[in-house]
Amino acid sequence: MATVLAVSVRVGRRSEAVLLVFACAIALGARAFVDANAGGGIGASLGIYSIAVIALAVAAHTVVRLRAPAADPILLPAAFALTGLGLAIIRRIDFAYAARGRVTHFADAQEVWAVVGILGAMLVIGLLKDHRLLRRYTYTAGVLGLVALMLPLVPGVGREVNGARIWISLFGRSLQPGEFAKIAFVIFFAGYLVSNRDTLALAGPKVLGIRLPRPRDLGPLLIVWAAALLVQVAQRDLGASLLFYGLFVAMLYVATQRISWVIVGLALFAAGAVAAGTIFAHVAARYDAWLHALNPSVYNSGKSYQLVQGLFGMASGGLFGTGLGNGSPGLVPFAESDFIVPSLAEELGLTGLMAVLALYLVMVQRALRTAIGVRDGFGKLIAVGLGFSMALQIFVVVGGVTRVIPLTGLTTPFLAYGGSSMIANWIAIALLLRISDLARASATDVPLRGASAPADTARTALASAPGVEENTVEENNVEEGTVPVPDGATDAVAERKAAR
Amino acid sequence: MNEPIRRLSAVVLLLFFTLMAAGSWVQFVKAKQLGDDPRNVRTLYKQFGSFRGPIIVDGQAIVSSVPIDDPFNYQRTYTDGPLYAAITGYYSIGPGRSGLEASENSLLDGSADALFWTRLGELVAGTQQQGASVELTINAAAQKAAFDALGNRRGAVVAINPRTGAILAMVSTPSYDPATLAVHSSADANRVYQSLLSDQTNPLINRAIGGDTYPPGSTFKLVVAAAALQAGYSPDTLIDAPQELSLPLTTATLKNYGGESCGPTGKITLLEALRISCNTAFAKLAMDLGWPAIESMAANFGWGSGLNIPLGVTPSRLPVSPNQPEVAQSAIGQFDVRATPLQMAMVAAAIANHGVLMKPYLVNKVRDPDLRVIEQTTPEKLSTPMSPDAAAALTVMMQAVVKNGTGTRAQIDGVSVAGKTGTAETGLHTPPHTWFVAFAPAENPTVAVAVLVENGGDIGSEATGGAVAAPIAKAVIEAVLANAAGGN
Numbered sequence: 001m002a003t004v005l006a007v008s009v010r011v012g013r014r015s016e017a018v019l020l021v022f023a024c025a026i027a028l029g030a031r032a033f034v035d036a037n038a039g040g041g042i043g044a045s046l047g048i049y050s051i052a053v054i055a056l057a058v059a060a061h062t063v064v065r066l067r068a069p070a071a072d073p074i075l076l077p078a079a080f081a082l083t084g085l086g087l088a089i090i091r092r093i094d095f096a097y098a099a100r101g102r103v104t105h106f107a108d109a110q111e112v113w114a115v116v117g118i119l120g121a122m123l124v125i126g127l128l129k130d131h132r133l134l135r136r137y138t139y140t141a142g143v144l145g146l147v148a149l150m151l152p153l154v155p156g157v158g159r160e161v162n163g164a165r166i167w168i169s170l171f172g173r174s175l176q177p178g179e180f181a182k183i184a185f186v187i188f189f190a191g192y193l194v195s196n197r198d199t200l201a202l203a204g205p206k207v208l209g210i211r212l213p214r215p216r217d218l219g220p221l222l223i224v225w226a227a228a229l230l231v232q233v234a235q236r237d238l239g240a241s242l243l244f245y246g247l248f249v250a251m252l253y254v255a256t257q258r259i260s261w262v263i264v265g266l267a268l269f270a271a272g273a274v275a276a277g278t279i280f281a282h283v284a285a286r287y288d289a290w291l292h293a294l295n296p297s298v299y300n301s302g303k304s305y306q307l308v309q310g311l312f313g314m315a316s317g318g319l320f321g322t323g324l325g326n327g328s329p330g331l332v333p334f335a336e337s338d339f340i341v342p343s344l345a346e347e348l349g350l351t352g353l354m355a356v357l358a359l360y361l362v363m364v365q366r367a368l369r370t371a372i373g374v375r376d377g378f379g380k381l382i383a384v385g386l387g388f389s390m391a392l393q394i395f396v397v398v399g400g401v402t403r404v405i406p407l408t409g410l411t412t413p414f415l416a417y418g419g420s421s422m423i424a425n426w427i428a429i430a431l432l433l434r435i436s437d438l439a440r441a442s443a444t445d446v447p448l449r450g451a452s453a454p455a456d457t458a459r460t461a462l463a464s465a466p467g468v469e470e471n472t473v474e475e476n477n478v479e480e481g482t483v484p485v486p487d488g489a490t491d492a493v494a495e496r497k498a499a500r
Numbered sequence: 501m502n503e504p505i506r507r508l509s510a511v512v513l514l515l516f517f518t519l520m521a522a523g524s525w526v527q528f529v530k531a532k533q534l535g536d537d538p539r540n541v542r543t544l545y546k547q548f549g550s551f552r553g554p555i556i557v558d559g560q561a562i563v564s565s566v567p568i569d570d571p572f573n574y575q576r577t578y579t580d581g582p583l584y585a586a587i588t589g590y591y592s593i594g595p596g597r598s599g600l601e602a603s604e605n606s607l608l609d610g611s612a613d614a615l616f617w618t619r620l621g622e623l624v625a626g627t628q629q630q631g632a633s634v635e636l637t638i639n640a641a642a643q644k645a646a647f648d649a650l651g652n653r654r655g656a657v658v659a660i661n662p663r664t665g666a667i668l669a670m671v672s673t674p675s676y677d678p679a680t681l682a683v684h685s686s687a688d689a690n691r692v693y694q695s696l697l698s699d700q701t702n703p704l705i706n707r708a709i710g711g712d713t714y715p716p717g718s719t720f721k722l723v724v725a726a727a728a729l730q731a732g733y734s735p736d737t738l739i740d741a742p743q744e745l746s747l748p749l750t751t752a753t754l755k756n757y758g759g760e761s762c763g764p765t766g767k768i769t770l771l772e773a774l775r776i777s778c779n780t781a782f783a784k785l786a787m788d789l790g791w792p793a794i795e796s797m798a799a800n801f802g803w804g805s806g807l808n809i810p811l812g813v814t815p816s817r818l819p820v821s822p823n824q825p826e827v828a829q830s831a832i833g834q835f836d837v838r839a840t841p842l843q844m845a846m847v848a849a850a851i852a853n854h855g856v857l858m859k860p861y862l863v864n865k866v867r868d869p870d871l872r873v874i875e876q877t878t879p880e881k882l883s884t885p886m887s888p889d890a891a892a893a894l895t896v897m898m899q900a901v902v903k904n905g906t907g908t909r910a911q912i913d914g915v916s917v918a919g920k921t922g923t924a925e926t927g928l929h930t931p932p933h934t935w936f937v938a939f940a941p942a943e944n945p946t947v948a949v950a951v952l953v954e955n956g957g958d959i960g961s962e963a964t965g966g967a968v969a970a971p972i973a974k975a976v977i978e979a980v981l982a983n984a985a986g987g988n
Contacts, residue, residue: 316534316543316546350524398519402519
């Protein structure tokens with residue numbers, strides 16, 4: 001990796017521990033405010049909750065320390081803080097609904113999901129010793145992703161909720177398999193692109209100055225992608241299809257380095273958006289609600305009611321918010337899920353919204369930094385895919401409620417109510433931690449996994465795929481030449497470009 | 501692959517900056533506009549959800565805000581709502597505010613300038629903005645007596661302390677319960693409001709001061725008598741009192757109530773004319789005095805000028821340059837003369853207060869949340885319609901009305917009551933409005949009262965002020981006097 005500088009990086013486990021203390025303080029502080037202001041006072045449940053939160057933080061930190069000692073120290077505390085904040089706000093929404101006579105137990109369920117998500121992430125870190133193992137399952141992941149996406153369309157299994165058929169019933173619980181499909185597709189795209197990116201980038205006819213790949217190279221990718229898009233359109237899951245489309249274009253761009261893909265992608269997107277608005281009434285309604293949200297006739301027709309109520313909530317929050325528990329977030333439909341960001345913005349104000357956005361931004365940038373740091377192309381693409389999908393998801397959700405783009409239903413990672421989203425996002429965090437461990441271990445002066453080696457040795461080891469040596473068994477399982485070949489190709493492409 | 505990743509991270513940065521800008525746009529730039537949007541119920545919650553000061557009568561809160569577990573946080577509650585509705589008004593998320601809830605709003609909700617330092621303290625302490633408490637001049641016993649005496653008849657009662665102008669009672673019936681409008685559902689509140697609006701009896705109108713004014717009937721003779729006394733007449737002055745007074749310029753004649761004669765000689769004293777409420781005598785007297793004398797006397801009593809007590813009072817009206825027959829009609833409180841019950845109470849109060857009219861007021865003290873007095877009303881002289889001698893003479897005349905005249909039903913054992921009846925024609929086929937204005941004790945008045953019962957209440961065309969309104973005035977006077985005795 002020509003661009004990676006062998007700078008000295010601290011392992012960061014101590015930083016992670018300190019940041020986790022802050023994250024716990026945010027989680028517990030928010031919960032305490034909610035209980036005090038909206039829940040009729042702080043009770044004994046806060047004590048039990050605090051013990052659980054701190055125990056989970058200690059457990060997560062310990063697992064990372066043992067199994068991914070060089071992993072990025074910011075990802076875990078950031079995800080922890082967002083999850084804790086989300087739990088507090090969802091609890092607050094429960095109180096808000098209760099005050100209006102609607103009994104809900106979103107927080108109780110979400111607490112279970114958070115525990116499952118964090119334990120699931122620990123399990124992934126514990127079991128998956130090297131992310132490159134996943135490359136073996138490139139096509140499996142593609143098929144699994146498609147199956148997961150299609151499950152809700154199967155009669156008897158799938159359930160339609162609020163017009164979108166994206167849920168399945170499992171053990172009496174609703175599950176959104178699409179959330180997991182997102183990770184599966186990231187793995188599939190990464191695996192496929194890393195194997196075929198040279199041919200995708202270099203072979204094929206040139207049309208209008210854009211080199212189109214040969215159909216046999218692009219074929220499988222295009223089939224899976226088009227199928228997934230079709231399924232999501234059929235499910236009326238606009239937000240997810242937007243996210244999925246953007247993710248695909250971004251990963252294609254990163255893999256091939258061809259800006260032309262982005263231009264083609266954006267052009268197709270624009271055409272698709274116009275076509276969808278013309279063909280589908282529900283899409284046209286979204287556009288209408290977006291462009292003319294405050295127009296009385298649009299508002300009275302109910303199209304923009306939810307959006308406008310969310311805007312009112314955010315406006316009443318102003319710069320510093322009403323304070324946790326003192327606003328009226330319960331007035332907005334789906335305040336606990338799709339509209340959790342306006343709920344947060346109302347009670348924590350613009351300040352709180354900025355802080356949360358900054359936290360997300362840091363997470364995404366750490367994911368992208370991991371992608372730059374890791375040397376194998378597969379790992380790079382997974383990290384880019386996971387990081388960019390999170391960024392895009394937040395853009396779609398927050399952009400939707402602030403009228404930057406039309407409103408589409410998507411969950412806000414870690415914050416919004418929903419088990420599938422919670423578990424899937426924690427698994428994504430686990431994958432990022434795993435990749436960052438590899439990325440940073442090699443760039444760290446500190447010896448890896450107990451081995452004592454001087455800094456120079458560690459740096460020298462860089463050149464010959466360090467960290468993999470110890471995992472010879474896994475290395476053998478990984479397709480031969482995974483690590484050096486694509487990167488060499490990348491450099492070759494870069495050099496060729498430079499030479500021209 | 502690192503170069504595109506770097507570019508992608510720049511794109512991510514751009515996406516997040518867009519979101520942050522959009523968040524600032526909604527929560528900062530457009531916040532006010534969105535907050536002012538009538539569809540934004542949060543603004544209502546904020547407005548209606550703060551602790552609002554109580555309204556206090558005789559040390560008891562008749563209106564208060566109590567904590568409630570709903571988005572508004574506080575519920576406005578009205579103790580004896582219908583009894584005080586004419587004063588307090590309502591405070592509703594539906595139709596808004598009226599009465600003192602409207603006129604004293606900035607004090608009640610704590611936004612008044614007078615509460616600036618209190619607000620500053622609250623800001624520093626981080627506590628919620630609290631409103632001031634408003635203490636009324638109302639005498640609970642008098643208010644209750646007036647309300648009960650009126651019953652379900654349409655009418656109004658105003659009682660004033662003649663020495664200060666403090667309003668002791670203000671009742672308008674039929675009333676309504678402001679609590680039914682203070683519900684926290686704008687749909688329910690609006691439904692109640694619409695039903696009150698469409699109610700034939702107009703419960704939302706404050707008959708004592710607002711909306712409708714009424715022909716004062718014979719109670720207006722007090723004004724004419726005062727003008728005569730000021731012009732040099734005495735109670736013993738003999739004036740013309742024909743059985744029928746033929747009006748100049750017309751063929752019409754003016755008669756007495758029931759066509760009766762005022763006396764065998766066709767001449768009676770001024771006192772006698774008032775005692776038996778002789779129409780022909782007062783019509784002739786007014787024509788003799790000339791309209792300007794009566795007009796300026798009425799203006800001194802308050803006709804033609806509005807008042808804030810601090811509720812807005814509809815100005816009582818006089819005819820504009822009436823000709824002689826119109827003056828004759830006006831003298832007996834008909835034609836274009838209109839008065840509010842408060843106006844008639846002011847007439848009685850001025851006579852009782854030796855000819856000095858004090859400015860009526862409802863709010864005694866305003867206290868901030870820490871109970872410090874931030875406003876206190878000091879009694880204020882409004883005008884001096886007549887001399888003390890004229891007032892004393894008129895008092896004697898009014899005592900005669902109650903002692904053995906048209907107002908005997910207002911007699912109270914051991915108390916000398918001065919009064920005047922009124923029976924105002926409202927049309928050929930509708931029963932007359934009945935009036936009674938009075939004060940007591942005559943030698944040292946502590947209460948002046950005016951009673952109006954629309955269309956004679958329930959006894960129809962036989963109704964007279966003496967029969968219908970006088971007992972109500974009596975009940976109110978008794979309540980005030982008993983309260984004063986008990987208080988001492």
